[in-house]
Amino acid sequence: MFYTHQQTMVDVAAYLERIGYSGPRSLDAETLRGIHRAHLLAVPFENLDIGWGTRIAIDEEAFLRKIVERRRGGFCYELNGAFAALLRALGFRVTLLSARVAREDGSYGQEFDHLALRVDLDQPWLADVGFGDSFIDPLRLRVDLEQEQSVGRFRIVQEGEGLRLERLGADREWKREYLFTLEPRRLEEFGEMCHYQQTSPKSSFTQKRLCSRATPEGRITLSERKIVTTRDGGREERLLESDAEWRAALRDYFGIVTP
Secondary structure, eight states: OEETTTTEEEHEEEEEEEETTTSSOOOOOHOOOOOOOHHHSSEEEHHHHHHHOOOOSSSHHHIIIIIIIOOOOOOOHHHHHHHHHHHHHHHHHEEEEEEEBBBBTBBOOTTTTTEEEESSSEEEEOOOOOOSSOOOOOOOOTTTTOOOETTEEEEEEETTTHHHHHHHEESSSSEEEEEEOOOBBOGGGGHHHHHHHHHHHTTTTGGGGGEEESSSSEEEEEEEEEEEEEETEEEEEEEOOOOHHHHHHHHHHHHOOOO
């Protein structure tokens, strides 16, 4: 099945094979949940192109080629941009949302700092396969509803005219993840911030090489030469000794072959 959105062709069968999903394709919460989880388990959150000097453009076709054909990952604009195209191809109603990521000093990033998705079924859902370590199943887009998942507890609360995503920390305190609004956005509106994220010395994405994906038991992350594995609440860290080990870890844990 091929689908065209603004001249973008989505090879649905190839995309579903890429994420290892062979379940139902009915337009319901079960299918959305299954595809969302499969995406996070298969496609890493990574910023490797930035370190390699490869420009990332706001281009749906480029996102699909990178993730499906080249079997890479990406950061939020790429991951949620491609995922939105897949969902639309399957018949889901998807809206792009702008989010501002929470900072440690209590402030938020700029508008278009992060791309998240609203999916409308019989009720609205928040979907996000591009935020790294966060919710693994879509969240019901309802204020003050605590939602328990295998990876933790989440809620969406009102903050001014926006909505704030929060996660319950190990200290039983709620931690802010990002602030978003329900205003529909176009992909090209994220272009300026996409450029900023990959070029500014103030961007977290230019600070270090990162590759991370969810696993059925937790998460595996390669941060520079440190590999961190979390499994059922436990955490292991290991330092890789050489670039050869780093390249081998990318290949073995994330399926990425370095250029």
